[in-house]
Amino acid sequence: MSDSTSLSPVLAVAGVAYAYGARRALDAVSFEVQKGQCAFLLGPNGAGKTTLFSLITRLYDAPEGRIEIAGFDLRRRSSKALSRLGVVFQQPTLDLDLTVMQNLRYHAALHGLSGREAEGRIEAELSRQAMYERRFEPVRQLNGGHRRRVEIARALLHGPELLLLDEPTVGLDVPSRLAIVDYVHQLCEDGRIAVLWATHLIDEIRGRDQLVILHRGRIRAAGSVADVLASAGAADVGAAFHLYTEAKT
């Protein structure tokens, strides 16, 4: 998935398979994401996106294949690998009873940041999301867009090398969606981080992004937007997605 051959990938998924009983959810899934790349994971419902995210976050283990984050094997060196990972899950995961600050301090503690270090990073990340002034408000008082911004700030708090986003813009209004899409693309362009973003919203994808199209647990296409369009002979991402998944967008 990368034109860069000299760098080791931030995320490497190789031959991963997973089954729920007799039902195979993922089969021989392999792809890589390099630093500075924004890779979009596309697939219809039931394609295996959530299962793949659960494996990459080690909510459960892949019985077949190998996943590496920043060069660390997720199964054998899970602590090292997970310390380089930031995640925004599809469901909101902030504690509604706590303030923004308490939620972020909790996350910082889980990643072993000292109090002083955590305060500095919280200020920096919340300021980037224009949420620093609201740090002492209970999360329950924030709207959906602001909660998502806090979740992104939280995911970046410990300086991860890989950011996973599982449909983070679902249910948000257009300005909130755009703000998140712009911000994440800016992170990639700055070369700070690699991003794997699962979405159904094709308009969030930009020309320089990477695509991974997953259907019925298998990778149907992977590469830059230009490469995928060329191999599909499609005019746009929607048409390519339709071709590979036989699904309407």
Next chain:
Amino acid sequence: MRTMHAWRAMSGIVLRELYRFIRQRERFFSALVRPLVWLFIFAAGFRSTLGVAITPPYETYIAYEVYITPGLLGMIQLFNGMQSSLSMVYDREMGSMKTLLVSPLPRWFLLTSKLLGGVMVSLLQCYVFLAVAWLYDVQAPWAGYLLVLPALILSGMMLGALGLLLSSFIEQLENFAGVMNFVIFPMFFLSTALYPLWKLQESSPVLTTLARYNPFSQAVELVRYALYGQFNLQACLYTGVALAVFLGVAIIGYNPSRGMMQKKGSRL
């Protein structure tokens, strides 16, 4: 796992539980009202019919309120353990459990820290209850209030571990009602919390045997003896073993490759 990282994470998890508890004031009052109702109403009503003869660790005849106070401390911890379990099932359904499980620390450590957080909350409740009971003239020796602390930590850990174990099996919040009927009530009533074993023996030897091997009975006896400045080795060992078993199975249940989490799939 670096020591400083582990310490910060454990402190963070315990603090989060305390913050949540402080913000949920109604939870505090409901947790306190339950044993107080038993102390003020149930115990008063049954004082004459359930008279307690001299039985260790007591050295003289005691009022029924005095007898059931350690049992009510156990009740606070039992309900707190189940409340923690309920909140873990809720967190798992709502997704916030994921933030804990994807942090870069061993899962056994994360679960043990979460357990410890729940115990800290139950300790606050227990000491407030003891203070109210003291005002109601249910008074233990002063040293007992200090000596009961390690006993409450051990019993709280054991009952919290049971809650953790149950939470790893329960797939949906709706199933939790069954826990009330099949775990909490039998465990509480089939124990020495409300009546000593010899009293139960008069009614049913079978129930007496069940009550004797009920881990909750052992936890209550551990607390009862400690509150009166004595150490019950058997109860301590039994409670410790029960803690190890419950926590061990719960950790397997939450293991990403072996446990029940695999079967739950995307629900997690």
